[in-house]
Amino acid sequence: MLPEVKIPAGLPKTDPESIIHSARVRDYIFSKIDLAGGSISFSEYMHDALYAPGLGYYVAGMTKFGRNGDFVTAPEVSHLYGRVLANQCAQILDSIPNGSILEVGAGTGILAITILKKLGEIGQLPSSYKILEVSPDLIERQRKNISMEVPEFNSVVTWIDTLPADFEGVILANEVADALPFERFIRTKSDVLEVSVTYSDKNFIYQMRPAKDQLKESVLNIENQLDARLAEGYSSEVSLTLEAWGRDLITSLNHGILLVLDYGLGMRDYYHSERDQGWIRCHYKHHAHEEPLIFPGIQDITSWVNFSILARVAIQCGAKISGFTNQSNFLINSGLEKEFVNFKHLSTRDQLTLSKEIKVLTLPSEMGENFKCLGIQKGNLPVINAFSNGNRSHIL
Template identity: 40%
Template sequence: MSVDTTHITRSALSNLPTCDDIALTHSRKLQSVIRDAIASAGGWIPFARYMEYALYQPGLGYYNGGATKLGGSGDFVTAPEISALFGYTLATQVRQISDWVAGQNGAADILELGAGSGKLAVDLLQELERQNCLPRHYYILEVSAELRERQQHLLADKIPNLKTRVSWLTQLPDQFAGTILANEVLDALPVHLVKWQGNQCFERGVTWVQHDRAGEFAWEDRPIDNEALGMTASALSRLMTPEQQVDFSYISEINLNAAYLMQTLAGILCSGAAILIDYGFGQGEYYHPQRYQGTLMCHYRHHVHHDPFFLPGLQDITSHVDFSALVAAVENTDLSLLGYTTQAHFLLNCGATEILARTPAEDVQNYLPLANQLQKLVSPAEMGELFKVIAFGKQTTEPLIGFAGGDRTRML
């Protein structure tokens, strides 16, 4: 095993905004919880467990801690926060799926996983109401009590006439018919870190190193003793050339939680489709030799850096999505791959420009901001190429319109 305390130099973090004493105390409380967990586990925990504490620890984790996360005053901005055009356009795809399901079962619902601020739900329901195609129920599965409260306030403020259609869940239903949506959910699932060194695989975990009165979290690599993780890591070794396997150090993420989620969705979806939108790649690109330090990122007040030990509980921790792994996870189920493309192609296929055109270009005050927002959603230099859309379904009757052009399944 090896211990690495030089995860990020202090100078690399010196440009990040400072926090006030209240926020710092909050972070130190979470740090203490994680430190105790490490001690109880014998001095080491897998990074996936550290990430779970940092993001989801009740009352202290990033998604349960009370600070603003989304939008200009938060740490990052998602597509629904950028523009209502995102939800309005997505409604076109949801309507097609609802029509299928309604023809088979008589009713179609929507289930959104991790609804963020609730903005996507608001925009989607407003557009479906405009099209006279409201779902019977709009379910939101939200693990964060704090975000759930914010969502409830937003929906009550923006769409009070529709709030009776919305219900919050604490667990997935046993069966579901309709559209399942997950926008930037998979990237926030705790991931395992794996280090390939020569022809061996190690799991990268977290330990606590004490220095006199102070201390810090540090990396420590250990042989993999998680069977599922070991099998996946071994299978991924095939992506490395024989020369690399002889003398090569490569660190990346394996998201077992995403695979488990896909298998669960395959079990509950009886008719309809699941649409997942996130940043990431197919497997060949995800584990490309040049991406030897992985994709792990942290977001703090619109600054991106790579130190997950910085102010735990006050920053987001994410990794890109391996979309090939999602497909592999449902290979032995009756869930079918319906499409895979970029966010730009998906939105344009669903008529984003036509929805923009509902605002006359002559109305410069309203049109130009919307046009600029759409540019951010579809531009290759912004979200258009890095973000992908993948869909899986059951009992589908026709191709999804969101994937009519720009097919990327060859990259899986």
């Protein structure tokens, strides 16, 4: 029932420096397993592989984003993404005097740079642009890139390590929720089992154990919402962290909107009967695969986002769902076409480049359909342009 851990075919070779670093991360997690009595939850493994101080993938200083990293985010595909998102920010900030922008997990800082450039052009800079970042390495990169690209906005940008109270403005969470640690489970005929992590012969392996009460309760709640029992042998993920993360962000917001942009689905599609092996996605040198127990500390580990969880938390917190749509609709509704009005004046080479970028951002076979945007708002706001067409809030 449990899969054997193997390195998927076709992955690039690992360089010596990365091998040494991954071995350090492996040994660190081995010690955690020993202290825990022989196994740890998958979420604990994932947390340490990604966030262990000085070792984890997101905090150890290795290149993660862009062409030389492991994956490319939408802001890095094209400056159009950030400029269009800035249009949406401007619409919201126009109705919130002295409103700010808060970006959760800013990567290399490219999204902040692009948004600030666009808002500066149209004279709608926020009172401040706050960045909440857990990685000291990424903070340093963000500072460097912002100072180099938009030094005129240095006074606007500040870094924070805790969420502010009574925030007013726009909170952006772009490709952050997918990297929150999650649990893995298997449904049996009579019970729910947790997929935990142990090791043998210097390699991580999976192990099954009875699910803890919180995980079991979550799976039973999923079945209640689906009005159907998951099939015997059905395996998937549950993010117990996502609910708390969403609640913290929504509670922090006093007046404005939270925009969560990521690849994901609503509850019924997430736990569809045909999707019985879950939604794990790992990234290593621009190769996507589904084996998280290899290359600890040198590959990204993610899962698609169950947006229904965030929608439910929003209602519980007294917030309102502004809308839910795919990335293609979000960008088009927010003014994508206005960003290439001078297309005919570009060189042939630049036209081809821009056309390719637009296709990657909007085509269903690329990022256009799988990536979604959920808007959660508090206080009086205008009708949000981003959700004017193709709003799918009803599926949440």
